[in-house]
Amino acid sequence: MGQDSSRPVQSNTVTVLADDQGGIKGSRIIERKAKALTNILVLGAGNFGTCLADHLASLDTSCHVTIYARDPAVVESINSHHLNPKYLKDIPLTPELRATTVLDASSVASVSVVIFSIPTQHLRDILEKTKPFITQNHLTIFVNKGIEIESGMLPCDIVEEIWGPEIGRAATYLSGPSFAAEVVKRQPTCVSVASRMHGRALRAQRVFHAPHFRVYDSSDVVGVEVAGALKNVVALAAGACAGLGFQQNARAAIITRGLAEIMRIGVKLGADPLTFSGLSGVGDLFLTAQSEKSRNYTVGYRLGRGESLEHVLATLGSVAEGVETTKAAYALCKKIGVESPVTNAVYGVLFAGVDVKDAVKALMGRDPHGEFHGIVDA
Numbered sequence: 043m044g045q046d047s048s049r050p051v052q053s054n055t056v057t058v059l060a061d062d063q064g065g066i067k068g069s070r071i072i073e074r075k076a077k078a079l080t081n082i083l084v085l086g087a088g089n090f091g092t093c094l095a096d097h098l099a100s101l102d103t104s105c106h107v108t109i110y111a112r113d114p115a116v117v118e119s120i121n122s123h124h125l126n127p128k129y130l131k132d133i134p135l136t137p138e139l140r141a142t143t144v145l146d147a148s149s150v151a152s153v154s155v156v157i158f159s160i161p162t163q164h165l166r167d168i169l170e171k172t173k174p175f176i177t178q179n180h181l182t183i184f185v186n187k188g189i190e191i192e193s194g195m196l197p198c199d200i201v202e203e204i205w206g207p208e209i210g211r212a213a214t215y216l217s218g219p220s221f222a223a224e225v226v227k228r229q230p231t232c233v234s235v236a237s238r239m240h241g242r243a244l245r246a247q248r249v250f251h252a253p254h255f256r257v258y259d260s261s262d263v264v265g266v267e268v269a270g271a272l273k274n275v276v277a278l279a280a281g282a283c284a285g286l287g288f289q290q291n292a293r294a295a296i297i298t299r300g301l302a303e304i305m306r307i308g309v310k311l312g313a314d315p316l317t318f319s320g321l322s323g324v325g326d327l328f329l330t331a332q333s334e335k336s337r338n339y340t341v342g343y344r345l346g347r348g349e350s351l352e353h354v355l356a357t358l359g360s361v362a363e364g365v366e367t368t369k370a371a372y373a374l375c376k377k378i379g380v381e382s383p384v385t386n387a388v389y390g391v392l393f394a395g396v397d398v399k400d401a402v403k404a405l406m407g408r409d410p411h412g413e414f415h416g417i418v419d420a
């Protein structure tokens with residue numbers, strides 16, 4: 043299989059050109075400290091793990107990138123044919139990318155960067171598996187978006203609970219508007235990366251940065267995580283409105299009121315309100331809540347059209363984090379005493395048999411109140 047001509051391997055020049063599919067062709071615009079970063083392991087060979095591994099493998103040939111998948115058929119196909127047979131199926135992957143089913147002491151010890159691209163409800167499992175091998179020296183980067191159902195915890199808190207505060211605090215969290223199917227085509231994309239140890243966010247920024255992939259650093263881990271998790275709940279609501287046949291006014295309303303709700307929850311949990319105006323906030327909300335490329339929007343849309351949740355999830359073929367996060371966020375908001383009408387409405391439709399039309403009626407029929415109620419007076 044030859045290299046896809048729309049996705050050139052990058053060299054060390056600074057030329058940035060549009061290719062024939064509108065992707066960006068060219069090379070890194072900041073120096074990546076390849077020698078210091080050395081090898082990278084990506085855990086999770088779904089849509090996003092595959093696209094990030096492909097991205098990193100294409101950046102620097104002196105840096106070996108390995109992707110871990112549980113399915114031997116996926117590993118065999120990536121190694122022999124440079125194709126993932128399950129996700130991003132038609133995209134030829136960078137030939138330098140290697141795949142493995144092995145996750146052990148030596149596979150983790152031989153890399154300095156470990157990227158976790160595993161759905162949130164399975165995060166604990168992979169954290170437990172890697173705990174014996176991860177050290178303070180590893181740069182760890184989490185890209186999942188969600189809240190754990192059982193505990194109501196954000197990924198950052200689960201990481202610190204399982205790995206302990208010292209190693210946990212050094213973890214970094216990447217989030218923002220980044221459909222895998224576009225990143226893998228080198229479409230211009232901007233994201234944020236946050237860490238409680240800011241120097242780690244700067245390191246993660248250098249790992250990913252490329253002409254078509256721009257990374258902004260942040261110290262607001264909670265804000266970035268709350269925004270990434272809850273935009274999926276709002277995307278479910280926006281999709282449902284579209285499925286019902288509501289038009290642009292309704293979409294703008296649900297996105298904006300959804301953002302106010304995300305901010306109320308985030309501020310209560312200690313986030314910086316400014317984060318919600320950034321890439322992980324408005325950026326990802328805007329992307330996900332208005333695009334049929336979003337799995338969460340699609341789930342909402344199909345519910346609005348009258349399909350059952352069970353049927354939609356059985357035929358989606360990939361994770362829609364917002365579904366489980368809705369359950370987690372519903373319980374969390376009750377626990378922390380934050381008003382969450384959008385989350386409650388989505389919860390009712392997904393898990394309590396409420397008809398989508400009735401959920402909209404209930405949302406619109408609430409008593410009026412101030413626009414920034416619960417945020418400015420929090």
Ligand SMILES: NC(=O)C1=CN([C@@H]2O[C@H](COP(=O)(O)OP(=O)(O)OC[C@H]3O[C@@H](n4cnc5c(N)ncnc54)[C@H](O)[C@@H]3O)[C@@H](O)[C@H]2O)C=CC1
Nearest residue numbers: 086087088089090091161164186187220221222360361363
């Ligand atoms: N697809 C996208 O465009 C983006 C996804 N994300 C986030 O990245 C995370 C992963 O999403 P996708 O890759 O799209 O999901 P996906 O549904 O395409 O793939 C999930 C992958 O995780 C693997 N997996 C599940 N449990 C595992 C475990 N215990 N150990 C090892 N592997 C396991 C599955 O086998 C599958 O390969 C989600 O939290 C998602 O919200 C973030 C940005 C963009």
Ligand SMILES: O=C(CO)COP(=O)(O)O
Nearest residue numbers: 218219220221336337338
């Ligand atoms: O998070 C995403 C883009 O930033 C992907 O959204 P979906 O999970 O809804 O497809």
